[in-house]
Amino acid sequence: MLEAKHCVGCRQLNDPRYEQLEELIARYKSQKGALIPVLHEAQEIFGYLPEEVQRRVADGLDIPLSEVYGVATFYSLFSLKPRGKHKIGVCLGTACYVRGAGAILAELEKELDIKVNDTTPDGKFTLEVTRCIGACGLAPVMTIDEDVFGRLTPERIKDILARY
Amino acid sequence: MINLTIDGQPVSVPRGTTVLEAAKAIGLRIPTLCYMQGLNEIGACRLCLVEVKGMRGLQAACVLAASEGMEVYTNTPAVREARRINLELILSNHPQDCLVCERNRQCELQTLAEELGIREVRFSGEVSAYPLDCSSPSIVRDPSKCILCRRCVAVCHQVQSVGVLAPTARGFDTIVAPEAESSLNDVACVLCGQCIMVCPTGALREADNTEAVFAALSDPSKHVIVQTAPAIRVALGEEFGYEPGTIVTGKMVSALRRLGFDAVFDTDFAADLTIWEEANELVGRLQAGGTLPMITSCSPGWIKFIEHYYPDLLDHLSTCKSPHQMLGALAKSYYAEAIGVKPEDIVVVSIMPCTAKKFERTRPELVGEHGLADVDFVLTTRELARMIKQAGLDFGQLPDDSFDSPLGLSTGAAVIFGATGGVMEAALRTAYEWVSGETLGDIELTAVRGLENIKEAAVELPGTDITLRVAVAHGLANARKLLEAIRAGEADYHFIEIMACPGGCITGGGQPRPQDVNDMNELRLKRMRGIYQADKALPIRKSHENEAVKELYEKYLGDIGGEKAHQLLHTHYTARGKYPRQIKQS
Numbered sequence: 095m096l097e098a099k100h101c102v103g104c105r106q107l108n109d110p111r112y113e114q115l116e117e118l119i120a121r122y123k124s125q126k127g128a129l130i131p132v133l134h135e136a137q138e139i140f141g142y143l144p145e146e147v148q149r150r151v152a153d154g155l156d157i158p159l160s161e162v163y164g165v166a167t168f169y170s171l172f173s174l175k176p177r178g179k180h181k182i183g184v185c186l187g188t189a190c191y192v193r194g195a196g197a198i199l200a201e202l203e204k205e206l207d208i209k210v211n212d213t214t215p216d217g218k219f220t221l222e223v224t225r226c227i228g229a230c231g232l233a234p235v236m237t238i239d240e241d242v243f244g245r246l247t248p249e250r251i252k253d254i255l256a257r258y
Numbered sequence: 259m260i261n262l263t264i265d266g267q268p269v270s271v272p273r274g275t276t277v278l279e280a281a282k283a284i285g286l287r288i289p290t291l292c293y294m295q296g297l298n299e300i301g302a303c304r305l306c307l308v309e310v311k312g313m314r315g316l317q318a319a320c321v322l323a324a325s326e327g328m329e330v331y332t333n334t335p336a337v338r339e340a341r342r343i344n345l346e347l348i349l350s351n352h353p354q355d356c357l358v359c360e361r362n363r364q365c366e367l368q369t370l371a372e373e374l375g376i377r378e379v380r381f382s383g384e385v386s387a388y389p390l391d392c393s394s395p396s397i398v399r400d401p402s403k404c405i406l407c408r409r410c411v412a413v414c415h416q417v418q419s420v421g422v423l424a425p426t427a428r429g430f431d432t433i434v435a436p437e438a439e440s441s442l443n444d445v446a447c448v449l450c451g452q453c454i455m456v457c458p459t460g461a462l463r464e465a466d467n468t469e470a471v472f473a474a475l476s477d478p479s480k481h482v483i484v485q486t487a488p489a490i491r492v493a494l495g496e497e498f499g500y501e502p503g504t505i506v507t508g509k510m511v512s513a514l515r516r517l518g519f520d521a522v523f524d525t526d527f528a529a530d531l532t533i534w535e536e537a538n539e540l541v542g543r544l545q546a547g548g549t550l551p552m553i554t555s556c557s558p559g560w561i562k563f564i565e566h567y568y569p570d571l572l573d574h575l576s577t578c579k580s581p582h583q584m585l586g587a588l589a590k591s592y593y594a595e596a597i598g599v600k601p602e603d604i605v606v607v608s609i610m611p612c613t614a615k616k617f618e619r620t621r622p623e624l625v626g627e628h629g630l631a632d633v634d635f636v637l638t639t640r641e642l643a644r645m646i647k648q649a650g651l652d653f654g655q656l657p658d659d660s661f662d663s664p665l666g667l668s669t670g671a672a673v674i675f676g677a678t679g680g681v682m683e684a685a686l687r688t689a690y691e692w693v694s695g696e697t698l699g700d701i702e703l704t705a706v707r708g709l710e711n712i713k714e715a716a717v718e719l720p721g722t723d724i725t726l727r728v729a730v731a732h733g734l735a736n737a738r739k740l741l742e743a744i745r746a747g748e749a750d751y752h753f754i755e756i757m758a759c760p761g762g763c764i765t766g767g768g769q770p771r772p773q774d775v776n777d778m779n780e781l782r783l784k785r786m787r788g789i790y791q792a793d794k795a796l797p798i799r800k801s802h803e804n805e806a807v808k809e810l811y812e813k814y815l816g817d818i819g820g821e822k823a824h825q826l827l828h829t830h831y832t833a834r835g836k837y838p839r840q841i842k843q844s
């Protein structure tokens with residue numbers, strides 16, 4: 095092929111993760127239904143699914159990029175953006191919502207200086223919203239990784255974040 | 259055979275037939291929206307619901323195989339209510355601005371709402387709103403009007419093997435789009451417009467240039483010329499109630515004159531000219547050992563495809579410009595000189611069956627020495643019909659008129675350019691006589707006609723030891739097979755014709771849309787019959803016998819394939835790659 099296949103800057107040329115990816119694709123190449131498992135393992139390698147990875151998967155499995163992208167955006171398990179070390183989930187279920195989850199979310203956005211579904215530039219936190227997590231008695235509630243924080247007020251957010 | 263009853267009527271069908279097809283066989287039309295036979299059988303829209311005795315719940319007839327003894331009911335209260343609910347749900351998330359919509363009165367969604375007797379939409383909720391994608395010179399995507407039937411996806415992936423459209427995200431956020439929410443112009447879309455041909459709504463349409471052309475027509479300082487592609491004359495009539503395939507050349511020319519064009523030319527003239535240049539190029543490659551197989555270059559969707567996906571094979575392309583570009587170049591040189599008008603005061607409008615030609619005319623390779631683009635505007639057949647309607651012309655009442663000379667004279671070989679196999683047949687009519695020096699007896703090369711995916715023929719050239727092996731592919735998935743064979747060194751042909759659209763230009767992406775998307779092949783055959791009739795009706799049917807072309811060489815161009823011919827009639831190509839868009843570094 096004439097085209098420079100993966101012309102995305104030298105940053106990635108010596109990246110061993112891309113070798114892992116090529117091995118992964120080679121392993122699945124001739125299998126049916128390979129796309130989802132390949133994306134899954136690719137996400138484990140990269141932490142998310144950057145466009146360059148999607149393109150290599152598309153080329154490697156010989157399927158259109160649009161389809162790869164479609165699958166990657168269909169399943170919530172896949173992420174197209176880098177994920178932070180810690181995942182913050184703010185519950186926006188009814189109980190939390192009426193008890194002020196909106197203000198909690200706003201405070202987090204302010205404190206972290208990111209929007210929902212984004213990650214802080216230092217890669218520490220990713221901010222997400224969740225549906226009811228079944229801790230309505232503690233509303234409003236947020237989770238950081240496996241930890242649950244209840245009866246939140248905006249004032250407490252700063253201290254909680256400082257623990258991570 | 260399987261025996262079943264539908265609404266009490268017995269019907270026998272072969273095993274594997276769907277209930278939908280079985281109903282069709284007894285004259286019952288079950289409403290469908292997402293279904294395209296053999297291409298999109300996904301049971302998504304659920305408008306084709308029927309009741310089957312003994313089965314729980316309603317069934318989608320389009321994906322339900324008929325079985326022995328089945329009792330199907332297509333018009334019960336439960337069926338009617340369920341179909342209405344499903345359609346109302348679609349409508350509840352639809353802009354419904356029919357009055358100002360491009361598809362007004364030609365919209366499948368509208369028609370279904372009428373046929374199902376929808377009088378109110380009982381659901382209300384958030385309506386998806388997305389920005390228009392007007393990034394390409396050819397196609398406008400309006401995802402707000404998309405009902406997620408996925409017909410475009412099926413065509414783009416399976417028929418064209420391009421696959422730049424796919425459903426992304428899920429639930430309410432689902433949208434049919436190119437990857438990464440990019441625009442069509444940013445991905446390796448070939449702008450063929452086949453997705454437009456199957457879209458039931460106004461979600462996919464051509465970029466409309468009619469206003470700009472009206473403006474040029476009312477500018478007294480401009481000499482505005484128009485040319486019409488071969489396939490227009492057998493399809494334009496449909497927009498005015500004529501049967502598909504009716505030849506309306508005379509009325510079309512009349513309408514163009516009444517619209518105010520200063521000269522009405524025929525792209526067929528340039529199709530004949532193309533044959534002179536292309537046959538000469540082929541003979542040259544055969545004799546000098548040039549790159550073979552040589553592949554035709556008149557379909558800009560095809561050109562964009564090879565540039566994106568097979569850039570290593572660009573040498574196989576003929577260097578001939580597509581016919582309307584040739585005519586544009588001549589209009590701004592030969593013709594301009596002849597009538598004493600400055601080239602910059604000439605406006606060239608091409609009426610084309612094609613959306614890719616709107617892109618083609620913007621190619622920097624197709625700008626002449628004077629810095630002017632060969633062609634200024636490309637309108638689809640549908641756009642021309644709109645102009646005729648807006649101008650208040652009663653198409654059916656128009657007298658027959660004929661093209662102007664000198665760029666309006668043509669042969670039967672030119673008109674068949676409109677159908678798959680036509681360029682090949684026209685080229686062989688000429689190459690045969692040029693190489694062998696003998697007269698071709700039976701000029702109808704039926705082996706390359708028709709809708710078979712890939713057609714092949716071998717033609718012995720008397721007086722030489724050459725047996726010319728040729729192949730014809732239409733639809734890019736078929737083209738891809740030939741290209742793979744070339745790459746693998748297994749394509750033992752001298753000459754290949756490729757047209758991007760299945761059937762060729764007759765059902766190009768700019769043509770009148772089918773009445774029923776599942777009758778696309780019948781539509782192709784009808785228009786094709788029109789094309790071959792038009793060929794038969796002409797007194798001269800070989801391009802090299804076109805006297806006006808001969809005169810053009812004598813008076814202006816000089817040698818076939820000579821310097822002037824190269825400057826005006828030939829071009830070059832650009833390797834584009836599969837992923838033209840740079841990844842945004844985050």
Ligand code: SF4
Nearest residue numbers: 355356359365459460
């Ligand atoms: S796409 Fe059809 S239903 Fe929708 S606004 Fe246009 S004409 Fe109306």
Ligand code: SF4
Nearest residue numbers: 414447448450451453
């Ligand atoms: S124009 Fe052709 S290539 Fe582009 S999206 Fe439509 S069908 Fe696919």
Ligand code: SF4
Nearest residue numbers: 404405407408410457
């Ligand atoms: S763009 Fe048209 S054809 Fe494609 S999914 Fe939407 S409505 Fe269907």
Ligand code: FES
Nearest residue numbers: 292301303304320
């Ligand atoms: S589900 Fe049968 S036509 Fe859409």
